[in-house]
Amino acid sequence: AKARSSLYTEGLKSFHIIDLNCNGAEENVFDCPHNLVQQHSCTDYEDASVQCTALNATTNCTTGHVRLTGGQSQYVGLVEICYGGVWKSICPRGWDTREAQVVCRQLGFTSIGADSINAGKGFGPVHSSYFSCTGSEATLLNCSYYTYSCSYSYYAGVECESPCIEGAVRLEGDDRYKEFGRVEVCINGTWGTVCDSGWDNNDASVVCRQLGYSPYGAIAKTSYFTETWLPFHFYSVNCSSNESTLFNCSYSTTGSCYSNQDAGLICQGVGITHDNCTDYAVRLVDEATKNEGKAQICLNRVWGAFCYRKNYYSYGVDATIICKELGYNNGNGMTYLAESPSVDVLLVADMSCSQSATSIKQCSLTHYTKLSRCDARHTAAVRCHNCTEGSVRLIPYNSYSEDVGRVEVCVDGSWGSICYHHFTDNDAQVVCKHLGYTALGSISMGGLHHDDNIPLHIVNLNCTGNEESIWDCPSSTQGQESCTVYSDVSVACPGFAVEHSDCATGQIRLSNGTSKMEGRVELCYNHVWFGICADDHNDYYDIGT
Numbered sequence: 001a002k003a004r005s006s007l008y009t010e011g012l013k014s015f016h017i018i019d020l021n022c023n024g025a026e027e028n029v030f031d032c033p034h035n036l037v038q039q040h041s042c043t044d045y046e047d048a049s050v051q052c053t054a055l056n057a058t059t060n061c062t063t064g065h066v067r068l069t070g071g072q073s074q075y076v077g078l079v080e081i082c083y084g085g086v087w088k089s090i091c092p093r094g095w096d097t098r099e100a101q102v103v104c105r106q107l108g109f110t111s112i113g114a115d116s117i118n119a120g121k122g123f124g125p126v127h128s129s130y131f132s133c134t135g136s137e138a139t140l141l142n143c144s145y146y147t148y149s150c151s152y153s154y155y156a157g158v159e160c161e162s163p164c165i166e167g168a169v170r171l172e173g174d175d176r177y178k179e180f181g182r183v184e185v186c187i188n189g190t191w192g193t194v195c196d197s198g199w200d201n202n203d204a205s206v207v208c209r210q211l212g213y214s215p216y217g218a219i220a221k222t223s224y225f226t227e228t229w230l231p232f233h234f235y236s237v238n239c240s241s242n243e244s245t246l247f248n249c250s251y252s253t254t255g256s257c258y259s260n261q262d263a264g265l266i267c268q269g270v271g272i273t274h275d276n277c278t279d280y281a282v283r284l285v286d287e288a289t290k291n292e293g294k295a296q297i298c299l300n301r302v303w304g305a306f307c308y309r310k311n312y313y314s315y316g317v318d319a320t321i322i323c324k325e326l327g328y329n330n331g332n333g334m335t336y337l338a339e340s341p342s343v344d345v346l347l348v349a350d351m352s353c354s355q356s357a358t359s360i361k362q363c364s365l366t367h368y369t370k371l372s373r374c375d376a377r378h379t380a381a382v383r384c385h386n387c388t389e390g391s392v393r394l395i396p397y398n399s400y401s402e403d404v405g406r407v408e409v410c411v412d413g414s415w416g417s418i419c420y421h422h423f424t425d426n427d428a429q430v431v432c433k434h435l436g437y438t439a440l441g442s443i444s445m446g447g448l449h450h451d452d453n454i455p456l457h458i459v460n461l462n463c464t465g466n467e468e469s470i471w472d473c474p475s476s477t478q479g480q481e482s483c484t485v486y487s488d489v490s491v492a493c494p495g496f497a498v499e500h501s502d503c504a505t506g507q508i509r510l511s512n513g514t515s516k517m518e519g520r521v522e523l524c525y526n527h528v529w530f531g532i533c534a535d536d537h538n539d540y541y542d543i544g545t
Contacts, residue, residue: 224264
């Protein structure tokens with residue numbers, strides 16, 4: 001037992017005893033000479049504390065020996081070291097893989113794959129030192145160690161690798177899921193990784209088959225769930241995809257590979273439907289017309305869907321590239337949500353293409369796993385179209401009506417946008433008139449939303465408002481460099497009957513009330529009375545205004 005001071009202080013309880021003076025043989029502290037505290041003469045943080053030894057902690061163990069306790073097997077648990085004939089837990093300060101390697105080696109296990117863990121707290125005393133190992137020492141006491149107080153809520157633990165069966169293969173990554181991860185193989189009783197140089201879907205198919213999954217739809221991954229402590233067992237793996245095990249493939253046991261070049265893969269369920277499709281082929285399905293439908297891609301002879309992940313920048317799939325792959329070379333497409341009553345086979349969680357990309361092979365694909373931030377019921381659909389020269393259309397904005405959206409025009413067989421620099425209500429009137437709406441009440445909405453996948457076709461549109469078509473208005477294609485992808489024009493066309501008024505823009509009125517003191521708030525804009533959306537309408541501020 002050891003006396004301690006100023007540990008576990010809490011500053012809430014009053015002091016009862018002072019000047020305690022035991023000889024160590026007493027059975028009770030009240031048998032020791034002491035004084036009762038009549039008034040506070042100790043500070044709040046002068047609490048006495050002790051460190052006791054568990055009744056069964058003293059044994060005939062040899063100083064320096066180590067053992068694991070409290071684990072589910074002999075290879076894992078809380079580390080205890082014998083010191084002075086007493087088993088003691090170890091403070092986890094600075095405890096990591098290197099210390100774990102030494103403990104596993106000292107216990108007669110392999111040091112390869114050893115890992116430090118939080119194994120909770122033991123019931124005995126704590127060794128008053130913390131250890132600092134290089135990882136190559138034979139025993140823990142061969143490491144440097146330093147005396148230091150321990151205030152951690154847990155003690156040091158390790159997990160050693162159990163001997164593996166020669167030729168076994170496993171996937172390591174996220175313990176919750178077994179169908180994807182880093183590939184590890186067992187050679188000479190120890191686990192090692194596979195160098196990802198030359199690693200492809202044929203190799204992935206063999207591993208998935210060996211593990212009981214389908215060889216179809218297997219996706220090879222490089223630098224996947226990387227680690228730095230396992231050796232490389234295989235280099236230059238080259239499978240035909242028909243082998244029953246990875247060990248039946250061509251491979252080398254020597255080579256050069258960076259420590260983060262671990263080969264990995266994603267497997268599909270054994271009952272997945274397969275096809276003789278070509279890698280990176282795309283198709284649209286489940287719609288009545290051939291130019292639209294749920295987008296699917298072929299990877300390793302399996303058709304799978306794209307996640308629909310709508311955000312400010314993208315939908316998780318590039319409709320323009322999909323449409324180009326399908327032969328719509330002079331047009332582009334749009335992406336929308338394809339609600340599915342059943343869970344689709346998902347292969348792609350996200351897709352990122354540069355503006356210069358002409359093929360899906362040139363895009364970056366994030367393959368789907370159960371760790372992806374994607375709802376498997378929400379898949380992406382694409383609508384492709386070639387446009388008619390001179391056509392104009394509105395792309396609706398979120399939940400607004402079909403009458404509000406980004407303006408796109410067809411030039412040289414492709415859809416593009418109009419730069420909103422100098423775009424006014426006069427221009428909006430002509431756009432709406434061109435689309436079959438009345439010019440009265442048409443409004444320029446500025447840069448409401450954008451699409452960075454389409455070009456800017458018109459800059460400096462300058463209509464008077466009297467033209468019948470935007471192509472009757474002066475414009476230019478010069479100055480495109482001053483417009484960004486965030487400068488697309490949007491308009492609101494009146495999808496309802498409107499009446500001309502002599503009111504002045506900015507004037508307000510109350511209408512349809514029972515008196516002149518109440519009614520629907522209306523604002524005059526461009527000689528038309530409009531209602532005001534009630535969202536965020538503040539009773540006090542707006543009425544005062």
